[in-house]
Amino acid sequence: MTADADPPVRLEGVVKRYGRRTVLDRVTCTVPAGITGLVGPNGAGKSTLVRVLLGLTRIAAGTVRVFGRDPAREPAVVRRLLGVVPEDECTVPGLVAVEMVRYAARLSGLPGTEALRRAHEVLDWCDAGQERYRPVETLSIGMRQKVAFAAAIVHDPTMVILDEPTNGLDPIERRAMLGRLTTLARDHGKTVFVSTHVLPDVQAICDRVIVLTAGRVRLEGTLADLTRPTEPLVRLTVADRAQACATALAERGVRATVVDGTTLDLALDPAADHGVVWQAARQVGASVLGLEPVRHRFEDVFLQAITRDDTEAHHAAS
Numbered sequence: 499m500t501a502d503a504d505p506p507v508r509l510e511g512v513v514k515r516y517g518r519r520t521v522l523d524r525v526t527c528t529v530p531a532g533i534t535g536l537v538g539p540n541g542a543g544k545s546t547l548v549r550v551l552l553g554l555t556r557i558a559a560g561t562v563r564v565f566g567r568d569p570a571r572e573p574a575v576v577r578r579l580l581g582v583v584p585e586d587e588c589t590v591p592g593l594v595a596v597e598m599v600r601y602a603a604r605l606s607g608l609p610g611t612e613a614l615r616r617a618h619e620v621l622d623w624c625d626a627g628q629e630r631y632r633p634v635e636t637l638s639i640g641m642r643q644k645v646a647f648a649a650a651i652v653h654d655p656t657m658v659i660l661d662e663p664t665n666g667l668d669p670i671e672r673r674a675m676l677g678r679l680t681t682l683a684r685d686h687g688k689t690v691f692v693s694t695h696v697l698p699d700v701q702a703i704c705d706r707v708i709v710l711t712a713g714r715v716r717l718e719g720t721l722a723d724l725t726r727p728t729e730p731l732v733r734l735t736v737a738d739r740a741q742a743c744a745t746a747l748a749e750r751g752v753r754a755t756v757v758d759g760t761t762l763d764l765a766l767d768p769a770a771d772h773g774v775v776w777q778a779a780r781q782v783g784a785s786v787l788g789l790e791p792v793r794h795r796f797e798d799v800f801l802q803a804i805t806r807d808d809t810e811a812h813h814a815a816s
Contacts, residue, residue: 504566505530506657506689507551512560514546514713521546523713525560529691533683535704536693539804543713544693545585548661551691552577565656578606581650585661585693588646589634595645596621596630599652606653613652620648625674639666643675651682657689658682664699676703701796709803716803724799730767731792734775736760737785746778763792 507529514522521543536544549555550562553569553576562569569576590598596617603613621627626644629637634645643666651658660679664672680703682688694700700707700721707724709717717724734754736743740762744754752774753765766772768791779786 504563506565507691508561508563509547509550510561512547512550512562513558514543514550514555515558521713522550522557525710525713525715527708527715527718529689529708530706531683531687531689532705533679533690533692533703534706534708535700536691536708536710537695537697537700537800538710539695542710544710545661547710548582548584548659548691548693551659552580552582578653579656581653581655581658583643583646583650583658583660583663585665587642588649589637589642591635592633594631594633595626595637595641595648598634598645599648602649603652608653616652617648620652621645624648624678640668640671643667643671647675647678655688657691659691659693661693662696663692663694664696672699679703697797697800707796709800711804717799721796722793725793725796727792727794729765732764732766732768732772732775733757733788733790733792734762734764734786735788736762736779737787739782739784742782743778743784746781747774750774750778752778760787 505528509528510526512522512525513520525543525547536547538544546555550557551564551569553573556570564576565579567576590601593601596614599617599621600613603616604610608616618627618630621630624644624647626641626648629641629645634642637645643663647660647663658679663679664675667675676699679690679692683690692699692704704721706720707717708715734743737760740756740759744756744762747754747762747764755763757763764775766775772789775789776786
């Protein structure tokens, strides 16, 4: 995608109300190619925003474009471009797994033979092929999630939307699901949009993040930008003599903050020459174990955003 090209998804000033309650409040954001995470506490409006993208919910104001189309006016066109794994159970009782995935393929317009071939192929890719002939209601939660995912991508959509995709999965299944999403984006060029409250999932796979609280976008940007400290910092890890290192660095004009007995944060540009660090360590006889750019934890960035939102709401009410 070129710099001036429209992103796959763009929302501008979107407002959604249920009665007097505003669920989405002037939401403006974009979903570019790659993997974008939509995060926020329960009740933030995440699922409503997903329904808006699918044309399932009418908005009171604003514009929504999915690959240049308005999902409210052209829902069938938009949905052919999308694959969706909703949060709620979406398997079809009475069908075996391959029948359900084939049914999804037929609904997307694939002919019968091709739909069956694709169903088998995608179930194998999702590591659910061994259960393809079992009724879906007899499958484990993790296996049902794999079948639902297979049904969402069987028609080769341009974009995949997942609402809480790792709910109910054990650690091994969770890691495998995240790996498949990464493969779809990196190797197959799909746009992936993940709505979740599981912050480690976001940290693990997302290129970009949208933080939604109380129906408003509080943060939006790349994960790298959101976790970058306000000033350049480098973290130095030594085997010992951290305080002596800090003193030697200060003599060389480098501000060093001792975090603990083996860790220091240095006011240095991560891209700069760090020869001064090695000189200071050699002077005091300290063994350097590591030197890396400092990043904030995304969990801390997220908590700061929603705490600010709670504080603003309290001031508005008082």
